Amino acid sequence: MTPPFAPSLRAMLGALLLAAGTAHAATHTLYVGMNGGSMEKTYTEHVFKAFEQANDVKIVVVPGTSSDILAKAMAARGKPQMHLMFLDDGLMYRAIRMGLCERQTASASGRKLYPQAHIEGDMATGVTMSMTGIGYNARMFKEKGWAPPTSWQDLADPKYKNKVVFQSIPSSTFGLHGFLMLNRIQGGNESNVEPGFKAWPQTVGPNVLEYVSNSAKLSEMVQSGEAAIFPFTPSMTTIFQSRGLPVAYAQPKEGAVLLMVAQCVIANNGEPELAQKLAAYLLTPEAQKAALEGGSYNPTNTDVAASGKAGQELTQMKAYLKTAVTVDWTQINQNRSSWDRQWNRLVER
Structure with a gap:
């Protein structure tokens, strides 16, 4: 005989299952464009999880270089497919000018x-x-008995002939920064790069073994012993070292160029409130400490504190910041396309 409460029990169970299914279906997904590789791994494994759990959201990384991500955002500006994007600071200024970003809360x-x-x-x-x-190949420098570099002008030292690897300025902020500092040494500035282009064939140019577009190629050339010296960052140096590559970093006496990875909430995205909430979370000491400890990504929040190896990295970065050079991105972005054409015509012919 069927118990009298069975129908109501079945109805209750059905309602619970329906509610669970509805809750599952309501889980939001946020798409974040950012560099693949180390950054994607660090943020996926160490940073995003706390936000996902607290907000019942799934974060999916759309990997690519800053140029790739910007191109994707431009192509879908009418109906954005991403909610947040990370770009190198120079490209971020361009994205803002294009109307791709909305002001953060x-x-x-x-x-x-x-x-x-x-x-x-x-x-x-x-x-x-x-x-x-x-950056320089510490193993090669030791074998050759070379002292660590101290100046941007060292890239033009004849002893490094066919040992300099330089990043292409149309595709790399590292290469652009290096070129702009060498241009300054020749008397130029962000509104006048002719001194840099004019001097290149007699200074750094003869030493360059190869112009590369990404750090993966540079990694191979360090491993094979082809690359001796190149524009690089302390953060990428730490990442390369963690892979067993013999890379060291030197702060040039003329100063290193400030480089940030910045985030923007993409304008007219389909989850504006949740995207703003994620952007705010990524600025917290907790999120930035996780990125530092998980992948050597140094914080922009001044309240971040860390101990051990991460603490040492943080202390060193604060010391480097005292002499950091900033460049004029407004002036750069006004002229970038013509510089790229000039570089392709005169340098990487």
């Missing part, structure tokens, strides 16, 4: 950022900070 953590991390009135904010100086 003020937050307590946002008020703790380094001044440089507030971009165009918080149309974007820096999430990790480094700088472009000089």
Whole structure:
């Protein structure tokens, strides 16, 4: 005989299952464009999980270089497919000018950022900070008895003939920074790069073995012993070292160039409130400490504290920041396309 409460029990169970199914279906997905490789791994494994659990959301990384991500955002500007994107600071200024970003909501953590991390009135904010100086193959330098480099002008030293690897400025912020510093040494500035282009064939140019577009190729050339010296950052140096590559970093006496990876909430995205919430979370000391400890991504929030190896990296980065050089991205972006054409015509012929 069927118990009298069975129908109501079945109805209750059915309602619970329906509610569970509805809750599952309601789980939101946020798409974040960012560099693949080390950054994607660090943020996926160490940073995003806490936000996902607290907000019943799934974060999916759309990997690519900053140029790739910007191109994707431009192509889908009418109906954005991403909710947030990470770009090198120079490209972020371009994205803002194109109307691809919306102003970020003020937050307590946002008020703790380094001044440089507030971009165009918080149309974007820096999430990790480094700088472009000089990387070198420590194993090769030891074998050759070479002293560590001390100046951007060392890239033109004849002893490095066919041992310099330089990043292409159309595709790499590292290469652009290096070129701009060498241009300054020749008397130029961001509104006049002719001194740099004119001097290149007699200075750095003869030493360059290869112009590369990404760090993966550079990694191979360090491993094979082809690359001796190149524009590089302390953060990438730490990452390369963790892979067993014999790379060291040198701070040029003329200064290294400030380099940030910045985030922007993509304008007219389909989850504006949740995207803003994620952007605010990524500025918190907790999120930035996780990125530092998990992948050596140095924070832009001044309240981040760490111990051990991460603490040492943080202390060193703060020391480097004292002499960091900033470049004029407004002037750069006005002229970047013509520089790229000139570089392709005169340098990487």
